[in-house]
Amino acid sequence: xxxxxxxxxxxxxxxxxxxxxxxxxxxxxxxxxxxxxxxxxxxxxxxxxxxxxxxxxxxxxxxxxxxxxxxxxxxxxxxxxxxxxxxxxxxxxxxxxxxxxxxxxxxxxxxxxxxxxxxxxxxxxxxxxxxxxxxxxxxxxxxxxxxxxxxxxxxxxxxxxxxxxxxxxxxxxxxxxxxxxxxxxxxxxxxxxxxxxxxxxxxxxxxxxxxxxxxxxxxxxxxxxxxxxxxxxxxxxxxxxxxxxxxxx
Amino acid sequence: xxxxxxxxxxxxxxxxxxxxxxxxxxxxxxxxxxxxxxxxxxxxxxxxxxxxxxxxxxxxxxxxxxxxxxxxxxxxxxxxxxxxxxxxxxxxxxxxxxxxxxxxxxxxxxxxx
Ligand SMILES: Nc1nc2c(ncn2[C@@H]2O[C@H](COP(=O)(O)OP(=O)(O)O)[C@@H](O)[C@H]2O)c(=O)[nH]1
Ligand SMILES: [Mg+2]
Ligand SMILES: [Zn+2]
Numbered sequence: 001x002x003x004x005x006x007x008x009x010x011x012x013x014x015x016x017x018x019x020x021x022x023x024x025x026x027x028x029x030x031x032x033x034x035x036x037x038x039x040x041x042x043x044x045x046x047x048x049x050x051x052x053x054x055x056x057x058x059x060x061x062x063x064x065x066x067x068x069x070x071x072x073x074x075x076x077x078x079x080x081x082x083x084x085x086x087x088x089x090x091x092x093x094x095x096x097x098x099x100x101x102x103x104x105x106x107x108x109x110x111x112x113x114x115x116x117x118x119x120x121x122x123x124x125x126x127x128x129x130x131x132x133x134x135x136x137x138x139x140x141x142x143x144x145x146x147x148x149x150x151x152x153x154x155x156x157x158x159x160x161x162x163x164x165x166x167x168x169x170x171x172x173x174x175x176x177x178x179x180x181x182x183x184x185x186x187x188x189x190x191x192x193x194x195x196x197x198x199x200x201x202x203x204x205x206x207x208x209x210x211x212x213x214x215x216x217x218x219x220x221x222x223x224x225x226x227x228x229x230x231x232x233x234x235x236x237x238x239x240x241x242x243x244x245x246x247x248x249x
Numbered sequence: 250x251x252x253x254x255x256x257x258x259x260x261x262x263x264x265x266x267x268x269x270x271x272x273x274x275x276x277x278x279x280x281x282x283x284x285x286x287x288x289x290x291x292x293x294x295x296x297x298x299x300x301x302x303x304x305x306x307x308x309x310x311x312x313x314x315x316x317x318x319x320x321x322x323x324x325x326x327x328x329x330x331x332x333x334x335x336x337x338x339x340x341x342x343x344x345x346x347x348x349x350x351x352x353x354x355x356x357x358x359x360x361x362x
Binding site: 017018019020021022023024025026027028029030031107108109110112140141144145169170173202203 | 251253254255258259261262266270272276280287334335344354355356357358359360361362
């Protein structure tokens with residue numbers, strides 16, 4: 001491609017020590033290497049890490065609180081709460097008895113893998129547990145930042161437009177599961193569920209969708225089954241690794 | 250979008266390369282930013298001035314090279330221009346288009362001393 005006059009061609013090094021160095025490094029490569037460290041950590045501990053993303057107010061915290069209460073007898077659960085300012089959400093989570101750590105991103109519009117790595121140092125997650133990460137409410141930026149999670153779960157609520165997957169395609173392309181939340185409100189709205197799913201499948205043909213209500217609990221059994229299956233995978237990987245280590249040692 | 254933290258990553262890369270390749274000052278930075286990357290070059294320039302303060306790239310010139318969006322249309326079996334991510338093929342109107350370029354966010358090269 002043509003870089004015009006700006007690049008190396010016009011530069012005359014002369015007598016100084018000035019020189020041009022080729023770099024060719026992806027700007028997100030730093031984040032990616034931190035994410036791989038986190039992913040390795042989860043793998044070694046049999047932890048299933050899920051990254052929850054949505055616009056502000058779609059119901060991430062409500063869903064997590066309910067899910068923790070429903071799952072905590074069977075699973076150890078820890079939560080990383082990303083928020084620009086407050087620690088209200090972490091307090092809502094701690095009320096369930098789950099371990100939670102708040103990461104304030106300040107002006108930052110998303111969590112990055114480095115922040116999550118730091119949070120993991122203090123969280124001290126148990127082997128075989130679940131880690132829920134609530135990202136900053138934002139349908140744009142968190143899509144670009146891998147945190148080392150197994151899956152991104154995108155929430156969309158029925159009070160938002162059904163064309164959000166078309167307007168914010170990156171997020172729906174990056175997610176593996178879409179939770180269509182606030183289904184209890186559907187009778188009062190003219191939200192077109194079919195159109196919403198069609199928009200989402202256009203950008204991500206592999207996206208799974210579940211229709212849920214964090215308020216009434218509708219549809220959550222299917223979500224828990226989805227979590228269970230993936231947690232079993234993470235655990236059996238760890239068990240297999242331990243067995244191999246025993247054989248080898 | 251997230252220009253601030255992207256710019257911080259750029260500066261981290263500059264510092265690392267400075268240690269590795271032995272330079273103490275960066276005078277010009279060429280970035281390749283695709284038109285479909287969602288990054289606002291103006292915002293990036295603004296952040297760059299702020300984030301480089303007190304680093305080896307303080308006062309450096311930022312040059313942003315834009316790469317146009319392109320995709321491969323599975324139905325037309327050819328490369329087509331893309332004006333938005335996940336957009337339709339401009340020739341057949343279909344959506345079976347795989348982006349092949351336009352989402353780059355890369356540090357290309359540096360002028361250093
Ligand atoms: N009707 C209804 N309201 C909900 C549901 N889930 C969350 N909400 C409400 O939506 C608002 C935002 O919820 P919150 O969990 O804080 O959203 P977050 O910003 O994504 O964490 C709160 O007033 C919740 O009570 C739901 O399933 N149905
Ligand atoms: Mg919340
Ligand atoms: Zn076509």
